[in-house]
Amino acid sequence: MKLGFEEPQTQYSSGSQSARAWTEQWVRTWAYCPNCGASKINPFPNNSPVADFQCTECEEEYELKSQKSQFAHKVLDGAFKTKCERLAADNNPNLLLMNYDLKLLSVTNFLVVPKHFFVRKIIEERKPLAPTARRAGWVGSNILLSQIPQSGKIYIVRNGQIAAKDSVLTQWSRTLFLRDQGQEARGWLVDVMKCIEDLEKNEFQIEDIYAFEDRLSRLYPGNRNVKPKIRQQLQFLRDRGYLDFVSRGYYRLRATT
Ligand SMILES: [Zn+2]
Numbered sequence: 001m002k003l004g005f006e007e008p009q010t011q012y013s014s015g016s017q018s019a020r021a022w023t024e025q026w027v028r029t030w031a032y033c034p035n036c037g038a039s040k041i042n043p044f045p046n047n048s049p050v051a052d053f054q055c056t057e058c059e060e061e062y063e064l065k066s067q068k069s070q071f072a073h074k075v076l077d078g079a080f081k082t083k084c085e086r087l088a089a090d091n092n093p094n095l096l097l098m099n100y101d102l103k104l105l106s107v108t109n110f111l112v113v114p115k116h117f118f119v120r121k122i123i124e125e126r127k128p129l130a131p132t133a134r135r136a137g138w139v140g141s142n143i144l145l146s147q148i149p150q151s152g153k154i155y156i157v158r159n160g161q162i163a164a165k166d167s168v169l170t171q172w173s174r175t176l177f178l179r180d181q182g183q184e185a186r187g188w189l190v191d192v193m194k195c196i197e198d199l200e201k202n203e204f205q206i207e208d209i210y211a212f213e214d215r216l217s218r219l220y221p222g223n224r225n226v227k228p229k230i231r232q233q234l235q236f237l238r239d240r241g242y243l244d245f246v247s248r249g250y251y252r253l254r255a256t257t
Contacts, residue, residue, distance in 0.1 A: 001030045001162050003106040015102075023066040023098055026107060027053060031096070032165065034112050034154060034172045035060045051093040061091075062112070066098035070109065073146035080125045080141040087183070092118050095143065110157040113145075116178035117152035119187040121219070149193040151175055151242075174254075177240040191219055192233040193242070196253065206249045209234065 005022035006029070024043065032039050033055035041053040041062060051061040065075055075097065077083060086092040095113040100106065124142040129135055145153075154171045155163055178186050195212040196204065209230050216226050223229060238245050244252045 001157075003157065003160065003162070005100070005105045005107075019066070019068075019100070019102070022105070023100060024052070024064065027064055027096065027098075031110070031156070033058060033060060034114075034156070034168050035094075037165070037169055053096070061093035062096050063093040064096045064098065066100060068100060068102060070099050071097055071145055073144065074124070074142040075145055077123075077141045077143050080123070080139045083123050083141045084120070087118060087120060087123065106160075107157050108160055109155065111153050111155045112172075113143075113148060113152055114154070114172060114175065114178075116175065116186065117148050117190060118143075119183060119190055121187060122147050147194065149190065149197045151193060151197075152190070174242065177242075188220075188229060188233055189236065191216060192230060193237070196243070202255075203246065203250065203252045206231070206234065206251070 005026055027041070028043060031041050031053075033041050036055060036058035038055050038057035041055045041060075043053055044051060052064045053062040054060070055062075065071075065077070075095075083092070092115050094115045095118075097109070097111050097113065098107060099109040101108050122144045124144055126140040126142060129138045129140075131137070151171070151174065154168055156168055157163065178189060181189065192209065195209055195215070198212075199208050210227055213226050213230075216230070217223070220226070220229075234243070234251060237243050238251070241254060243254055246252050
């Protein structure tokens with residue numbers, strides 16, 4: 001993998017147009033499929049409304065978002081309605097995020113958010129476009145990146161350093177169990193994973209997670225059994241090898257690398 005962009009053959013009229021051509025060309029040349037390890041992912045033949053690339057080996061779909069500056073806590077995305085429909089039908093694409101340096105003409109960060117981290121709550125509805133806008137009334141969406149746990153942000157390139165492919169594939173497979181879960185069950189798991197991460201320690205006690213009871217109650221106002229629900233998620237995460245049970249009430253996160 002090389003991080004530099006190739007000079008395009010065509011001259012583009014705007015900076016954003018050429019950046020788009022560079023980033024897409026880079027993905028076509030260097031990006032591998034984090035799901036099956038195939039050495040290339042291919043652009044969709046026609047302009048698909050939500051996905052940009054597909055792996056011909058395993059058929060995983062990817063959407064690419066790229067920008068100069070680092071992604072903050074939100075990423076602008078497509079039509080809200082389409083997003084929700086694809087989420088409900090479980091055929092939303094994985095998300096590839098790229099930051100690049102226009103002076104060096106190269107990739108700084110390149111990460112993938114596996115589609116199984118997309119739960120309804122991380123898709124935010126934007127205000128309809130103003131009546132004066134070309135697409136007046138159109139409703140877009142934001143992806144709330146800040147609500148996705150770190151295990152759902154897998155860096156292929158980080159601060160100009162290329163991660164080992166093996167490690168990327170391991171990190172990817174580590175959370176695939178989320179795919180077998182329905183939207184609601186997945187929502188709970190992702191939220192508890194985020195709580196564990198916010199502890200910033202590899203070993204913790206069940207009480208540490210109970211301390212997030214208020215936060216989780218706000219997220220699930222209809223649920224009056226938050227503590228049993230937390231226990232259930234921890235057990236599930238243990239059964240799927242995401243964490244280990246050390247002794248009664250004590251847990252340890254499995255190492256990723
Ligand atoms: Zn693949």
